[in-house]
Amino acid sequence: MRAWNRPLVLFTGAMILLVPLCAAGLLLDPRALGGAPIWAKPLKFSISFVLYAPTLAWMVSLVRADRAHRVASGAATVVAVASTVEMVAIVGQVLRGRASHFDVATPFDTAVWAVMGVSIAVLWVANLVIAVVLLRERSLTPSVAWGVRLGLLVSLLGMAVAFLMTGPSGAQVAAAQAGDGMPAVGAHAVGVPDGGPGLALLGWSTTGGDLRIGHFVGLHGLQVVPLVALGLLLLVGRVPALRSELVRARLVMVAAAAWTGLTLLLTWQALRGQPLFAPDALTLLAAGGLVVGTMLAVSAVLARAPRPVVREAVAA
Structure with a gap:
């Protein structure tokens, strides 16, 4: 290093x-x-x-x-x-x-x-x-290497969400067409004006969609995915299935896919004008699918893990 x-x-x-x-x-x-x-x-x-x-x-x-x-x-x-x-x-x-x-x-x-x-x-x-x-x-060992690589790639996706905020909103275009000018171009919120009711300190809209949520979650995949890789390494002594480097690498990939899915889900929810804590049935269905899919993927990886060799005692 x-x-x-x-x-x-x-x-x-x-x-x-x-x-x-x-x-x-x-x-x-x-x-x-x-x-x-x-x-x-x-x-x-x-x-x-x-x-x-x-x-x-x-x-x-x-x-x-x-x-x-x-x-x-x-x-x-x-x-x-x-x-x-x-x-x-x-x-x-x-x-x-x-x-x-x-x-x-x-x-x-x-x-x-x-x-x-x-x-x-x-x-x-x-x-x-x-x-x-x-x-x-x-x-690098494969699990750490993939943790670092995929963490960076998920972070790039989160950064890219910010570009969705830079275009003029419908309200801004309408105001400009009405002759009121356009003092601001772009917005965090979707479906409601920026500056409305929001979460304390974070400011994320509680009345409409907010693209900052997906941006935040994706950006910090930079820390989350490598931490998963390092956490799996720490558990090697306690969980026999994790002694396999291939198993750890596959679990890191599952974690990265899940974090990517969460970033996309939160961005999609925001683009549809939904507050974070007021999802509709379709959003809940997608979230449930993401959770179930992640659990099934983890189960499949662990099920295919090499079994520890058990040596039987032989009587002298």
């Missing part, structure tokens, strides 16, 4: 310092924006980056070959720079009392949102490069 990518480590340290500052802002700054405390967004983003950046730095450290490591490390540095740009924009807009996302009310706000859009796209491509490098890495 190589040293962790220094720019990502430094960025993680900056985000750790930013978390209490944003928490203080929540307590001391009474301003609200879009129906939520104005410091809630930078707090959520800084906490998310505290989880995301060191995970990615660890993954890059797993690459052994010199040339491949240089490529992955370069992409990780790009991630650190793009993430820094995004956080500077978010905090800067909070200090100005303006929205960082979707705000095109003034030329300056439009420029900030354009810079953020470019940084998000660059971030996605850099993560894809790291994923491709890790797909070619052969030094």
